Amino acid sequence: GAVVSQHPSWVICKSGTSVKIECRSLDFQATTMFWYRQFPKQSLMLMATSNEGSKATYEQGVEKDKFLINHASLTLSTLTVTSAHPEDSSFYICSARSAGGRETQYFGPGTRLLVL
């Protein structure tokens, strides 16, 4: 139980294009989903928190206009990196917290983004 999927797992794009990453909770309903970014050999950095049906809350220093988050249902959240540039290249990981559970977050497998 508590499986979270992400799609795509790998994406390579040209500078200036937009990329959408999907995060799905497969066997539970998630009222809250989180988006993280991880640089090589570093720990996870929280980018934003999204609650189903409401606007995402972004961490300080994260550009909300560049990283668009939509949490349209209890099982799906999307992160769109708009006008991507090479510095946006990173490992993006989502997590979901069960609607009926406590504080535990279950993580997806991650999406590797490379912007050329």
Added chain:
Amino acid sequence: EDQVTQSPEALRLQEGESSSLNCSYTVSGLRGLFWYRQDPGKGPEFLFTLYSAGEEKEKERLKATLTKKESFLHITAPKPEDSATYLCAVTSDYKLSFGAGTTVTVRA
């Protein structure tokens, strides 16, 4: 602000050589302490949640314990497949604060 410090940064073990990882934390009102395992190029895999001092949880060769200031992850008779980075995180609200992780390498 919640803070988490993990030690050691790296741990090299021989297969079967038991050891412990440390996670020290400061938090205003602990609502949960979490252990995750992360393999290279993958997302963290949930291992344990601990809620209060004195609590212990076990899963196969792993055992997590919690005091008011720290948590330990004990690895008993590790196998090469236990090689990974182990992450500790705490929460006092809804966000997780992560430590830098301990990278464990188990040699056959």
